[in-house]
Amino acid sequence: ERVGYPEVIYCEHKTTPQVAAIFKALAVKGHNVLATRISKEAAEAVLNDFPSARYNPLGRTVALYQGIQKETPHKIAIVSAGTSDLNVVEEAYETVLCFGNRVDKIVDVGVAGIHRLFNKLELIREARVIIVVAGMEGALASVLGGLVDKPVIAVPTSVGYGASFNGLSALLTMLNSCASGITVVNIDNGFGAAYAASQINQL
Amino acid sequence: ERVGYPEVIYCEHKTTPQVAAIFKALAVKGHNVLATRISKEAAEAVLNDFPSARYNPLGRTVALYQGIQKETPHKIAIVSAGTSDLNVVEEAYETVLCFGNRVDKIVDVGVAGIHRLFNKLELIREARVIIVVAGMEGALASVLGGLVDKPVIAVPTSVGYGASFNGLSALLTMLNSCASGITVVNIDNGFGAAYAASQINQL
Amino acid sequence: ERVGYPEVIYCEHKTTPQVAAIFKALAVKGHNVLATRISKEAAEAVLNDFPSARYNPLGRTVALYQGIQKETPHKIAIVSAGTSDLNVVEEAYETVLCFGNRVDKIVDVGVAGIHRLFNKLELIREARVIIVVAGMEGALASVLGGLVDKPVIAVPTSVGYGASFNGLSALLTMLNSCASGITVVNIDNGFGAAYAASQINQL
Amino acid sequence: ERVGYPEVIYCEHKTTPQVAAIFKALAVKGHNVLATRISKEAAEAVLNDFPSARYNPLGRTVALYQGIQKETPHKIAIVSAGTSDLNVVEEAYETVLCFGNRVDKIVDVGVAGIHRLFNKLELIREARVIIVVAGMEGALASVLGGLVDKPVIAVPTSVGYGASFNGLSALLTMLNSCASGITVVNIDNGFGAAYAASQINQL
Amino acid sequence: ERVGYPEVIYCEHKTTPQVAAIFKALAVKGHNVLATRISKEAAEAVLNDFPSARYNPLGRTVALYQGIQKETPHKIAIVSAGTSDLNVVEEAYETVLCFGNRVDKIVDVGVAGIHRLFNKLELIREARVIIVVAGMEGALASVLGGLVDKPVIAVPTSVGYGASFNGLSALLTMLNSCASGITVVNIDNGFGAAYAASQINQL
Amino acid sequence: ERVGYPEVIYCEHKTTPQVAAIFKALAVKGHNVLATRISKEAAEAVLNDFPSARYNPLGRTVALYQGIQKETPHKIAIVSAGTSDLNVVEEAYETVLCFGNRVDKIVDVGVAGIHRLFNKLELIREARVIIVVAGMEGALASVLGGLVDKPVIAVPTSVGYGASFNGLSALLTMLNSCASGITVVNIDNGFGAAYAASQINQL
Amino acid sequence: ERVGYPEVIYCEHKTTPQVAAIFKALAVKGHNVLATRISKEAAEAVLNDFPSARYNPLGRTVALYQGIQKETPHKIAIVSAGTSDLNVVEEAYETVLCFGNRVDKIVDVGVAGIHRLFNKLELIREARVIIVVAGMEGALASVLGGLVDKPVIAVPTSVGYGASFNGLSALLTMLNSCASGITVVNIDNGFGAAYAASQINQL
Amino acid sequence: ERVGYPEVIYCEHKTTPQVAAIFKALAVKGHNVLATRISKEAAEAVLNDFPSARYNPLGRTVALYQGIQKETPHKIAIVSAGTSDLNVVEEAYETVLCFGNRVDKIVDVGVAGIHRLFNKLELIREARVIIVVAGMEGALASVLGGLVDKPVIAVPTSVGYGASFNGLSALLTMLNSCASGITVVNIDNGFGAAYAASQINQL
């Protein structure tokens, strides 16, 4: 049994029947259930069983809410540079929601046009924890880290080509950030960042 | 002006006169001052000017406290595997103290003798945030992450030889941890982990 | 002529007709035959010729037993973290069986929920040699290595994403393990671990 | 005979007598001469022969100016994040000067405190070409690239520790920059960036 | 809004409807529009809307010219080694054209038959900026850099196999070039090289 | 308390006083004690306290034997290619002795002169477990693995230059060995190989 | 105009019509023509035009011989470890033949069963140059290099999995070989090894 | 006993007394003896015993010639880019001489000033085998390979900084060379290149 409250299924190496069976087993116990990295096929199987579940095809998640959920007083902000990172953003988004957090999504604020970031700074500063999602060179984490005084969790993404080496470049950028207070999760790990952010938000 | 309260000097590429001058300039303004990665020579120069400052040779820090410091209600735990990681532990320790946090140090609880970790689990669980410091294969972060329900910040260290590749092995271990809620900072970055932990502890 | 008793065919770069022909040639001499890394198509061709052979689709093996096999007095334990590593577990399992060893499979005992490992420790300690199969951060090998006093052979798997770098992270973890007595084979090499374990078990 | 006007000596693998001899041979022909990566010892030998030469110990250069030098109408800006990158800044500075360019140095404008960069933006925008020098995560190049409409030449530095991998992190950041118009030179290659900037500035 | 004049769409992670919609939105404002990394399907959708747009399937670009374009007085030269690098050459070519530059393409002048390069040297020297596109070992950049006195922007390509490591070999070659004045962009980044060349050409 | 019988001290990151104190504390309890990676200075301090201890400067070990030790019926063979690998050979040698095993050392049997290996094959085959120590390309492990039917534990060494990358080449060779039954430990980890060999030898 | 006598077409990044057209253009001039890395489709197009050409599907080559070819007095030996390396062996084989060399192929002599190599040693020693093709750990090159006194050209192949890293392991092994006289070409470059061997054989 | 005629001692990991003893043992048997990678101290010890031996401090070799040596009819050419590669050039030079070959050294013909190479092309073409020594980007091997029709053996050197990664860049360049007939040895392995060249020269 996992720590935390909703039950989470990581679907990457599971077959559609396996996913559907595990989902049902957890749901019938009354848990909220979140399936991540779910294939379209498996999502359809789950939705067949639970028509009220919410499928997010971009985030590759299915979430089933059962019973009333109390919202956190504080918010999490999810900030990202551009359209290419949206599937990681959505995975993080569904996860923070499913763990009962209020959340703001601020996308398309990449460092190449930094004024867009400044326009959203007030909104971002309302959050108690900030998740930054960025691929290519990942500089957004450093810039944002210097602008806010809250914990920043950085998610490098595998978006890019050539010397991005499938996310390695963004990962190293974030680990070497000269702004203090930034911690990092695995490449494309929107779920992990959201889980940690939720833990912090609910302290 | 930096975010955060005490002023921090990162001494790595600075000469002794530079360090001493920056330290003095910050101290005379009444700030608490923390110097990290300080050489023995520079530490002595600073202590000459400020005999009441505390030098931690293992952690390579000098800290000057001015005025009364209010302690946080919550504690941070710093957990590590063995004697080899102590300089990173001490850098983190001095930093969390300097930012006004209560703290417990739990060292020598490596996974090769896991019962020692279990003996300290109750103490660790009292903390609001946990810093795990580990070199070589860095497995302690995963194990501990599964045992606690608080944010865990993992610091890989460059301790090891051969295929540890100066901390790369521990870094990858921590990034790939199958326990949820673990975030990671740069190799040997005890300061960064402590800064993030302090931010979380004081939310 | 190879060392060891059953004849083994490594099917990776062989065509279906090649696999079928080699299998038949070895089988008619009366050997037990084990085909590893076999495709579904090649497996079906072999089963057509030898309907009594056993096909393990998860482990991608076909095994043909001819004549009575004497079982070893001692057991090998195969321990793994989760469902994602099962194809490597099954390759190892079929191999140790085919070489005439008694064996216990203990799966789903990952370090993120360490009590599950403790529940199985007595069973694992009955074995004379232990094979640990783990992907992602591979910490299970270190933890188990500290809990048992028998030779531990660790198999990193390519399961994971991002900074797991196709098994590199787990491989480095295992090579740097701070628990003594752990030796390592190539990523995903369930066969190799099983072969070595069998040699040791039959000393 | 080399392209370009002043003669340049790269001293890295040369002995003091070799450096002194080459310097003298070029100087007596009436050329301006620039020695880069010069050791303290070799610099002293050269200054002994040419007391009017200028030694920059931080930049590890010695420059000898002979005859009147016409200044370019346009300026080059050299921008950097912090004190640690100064030796690369100084190598670039001495080189652009020696090739007859007007130049502004703007240091200590790292992305962790981005307002400092904004304070200097007007000055930076006066330049025709911009050299950005940055270590650790190297995000300054991306940010600046989005703020100016001039060619930006980025120099990653080997400053940092752990996952900076001696400048690899900054190099990858700069190559993957999502701001257009940024080109990159080798780690710590202040000379190369300055040479290219000078070529552009004098078109 | 981007710096520079034509509007550019990077299509890599966008769906066909997304590309078509963004293209239309920019075009109706009267901008010239350049789509890069466009799929055949998306190109056809755009051409359906704008039959006068030019599709370059090798360069994976679609360009729409609206209004009269003033040509630069100076030329850019795009130089490459062989047929395998042509898609990067064409991406660069369409980009420099779209930004209003005169341009010469000189392909098939690889260093293995260096006389072909010498035959074209006069033409290349007419350019104000030179883009060199090369895969495998990328030596063309160094050789050409020594033969011309103009800024050289080098684009490593992912062409090759084995130890070319998808362009890493050519990238390192270009970064380490012993000819002065060479700057480098990301692997396969024909657009970026062209953008920087255009900025320089129009100073 | 460690598994296994003699107490082992890994001295790498310990000061001379720390080593001396730990050694004494273990020795007075009557244990056999083995110190590995010991500096000359620390060794002298230990020998001062325990003049009967044996210092192996090549292997960087100090061993103290107390009480009578029962020898194993079976032997371990330590096989190596040349004089450069001797410090790893000696570390393994002292370790297997200290754990009470009979042992044969067979050095200077590199694959470049394979007849020397054949001359020693009979002796090697007497062993129950074989440790192979090899640097540079590490081919000895593969060759020997094909010639014997016993467990082979391979230790890559950091001996070599250039593309040996401090032992990486030998490590990869051993992990990819096409001879079955070979398991591998960390680069230069003579102790680990010996510990595992001893466990197997005493089954 | 190329060095060497037959004309060679490297088909990797060429379309079928391009390959067919280049082949025809070279053939009508009376040259022998060798196409390497040819697809099945392109091979069929060429064979349609030149029915007497020889297609080697394993080696992915098409060779057209026109006029009488004088054979070299000396032989080249191509030696390989196993069935998996055969496509590289065949590429080398077709190339040495096409350049007019006598040749012996000796396959399936891997180091895991070294007696098979010894059985063929006399034949191998008849050659003036030896090409060794090996994947996985590539140890065959070292062993053979120590047994013969002729130039040995080693071709690492991308055969393997896990820590073979697509041929990197074999490449490093061969570069670090402790047997003298071994030179190395790119991973899977059977053509390059054959070209160099032919040059040497015809001195 | 080694293949080839003079006896060679690789001194890297040997003590001065070991080197002196081995040298003497081989010399008294009447062999020519070549010591490579010899320290200044060990060289002096050898010269004390054999005052007629020749010490090359740049190449770190000592050579002792005994008896009359027959020179080869053909020559080897050693070609290099600049002064920084000279120690590898000298190691190769002493080796080819010691194995009885005629030799021409052509240094300072780097690709950044390619006319210098053309001035020496006639001389280089007189050789039967060509050794190319180059660091940084190593492009010289490709250029020369396209200009000559003889076997070319390329030696990458560790000269350079930053992204040269201690010779990796030059190594990859040479392995990926698009000129046919180039084979490669380990980084800085002047001896190995010379040994192979000598074998070829004496066929």
Ligand SMILES: Nc1ncnc2c1ncn2[C@@H]1O[C@H](COP(=O)(O)O)[C@@H](O)[C@H]1O
């Ligand atoms: N050990 C450390 N590693 C990384 N960053 C640090 C460290 N110690 C301090 N810092 C950061 O460096 C800043 C001070 O840098 P500086 O102004 O160069 O002295 C502090 O505000 C911290 O953000």
Ligand SMILES: Nc1ncnc2c1ncn2[C@@H]1O[C@H](COP(=O)(O)O)[C@@H](O)[C@H]1O
């Ligand atoms: N999964 C595997 N990974 C690596 N080696 C294997 C594997 N399965 C079998 N082998 C080895 O491959 C040999 C058979 O190779 P082959 O003769 O090519 O079929 C066996 O004797 C084993 O040594």
Ligand SMILES: Nc1ncnc2c1ncn2[C@@H]1O[C@H](COP(=O)(O)O)[C@@H](O)[C@H]1O
């Ligand atoms: N810091 C530097 N990094 C790289 N190349 C340099 C540097 N300084 C000078 N150079 C180059 O080295 C050449 C001189 O090399 P050398 O003839 O060996 O003294 C100059 O013309 C420059 O092209």
Ligand SMILES: Nc1ncnc2c1ncn2[C@@H]1O[C@H](COP(=O)(O)O)[C@@H](O)[C@H]1O
């Ligand atoms: N398999 C191969 N790998 C690398 N280079 C090759 C290969 N086959 C042919 N070549 C080279 O490619 C040249 C022909 O290239 P191309 O003109 O593009 O067809 C030949 O002259 C060879 O130098």
Ligand SMILES: [Mg+2]
């Ligand atoms: Mg902050």
Ligand SMILES: [Mg+2]
């Ligand atoms: Mg937890």
Ligand SMILES: [Mg+2]
């Ligand atoms: Mg154990």
Ligand SMILES: [Mg+2]
């Ligand atoms: Mg810009």
Ligand SMILES: [Mg+2]
């Ligand atoms: Mg130039």
Ligand SMILES: [Mg+2]
């Ligand atoms: Mg064996």
Ligand SMILES: [Mg+2]
């Ligand atoms: Mg030989």
Ligand SMILES: [Mg+2]
């Ligand atoms: Mg040639």
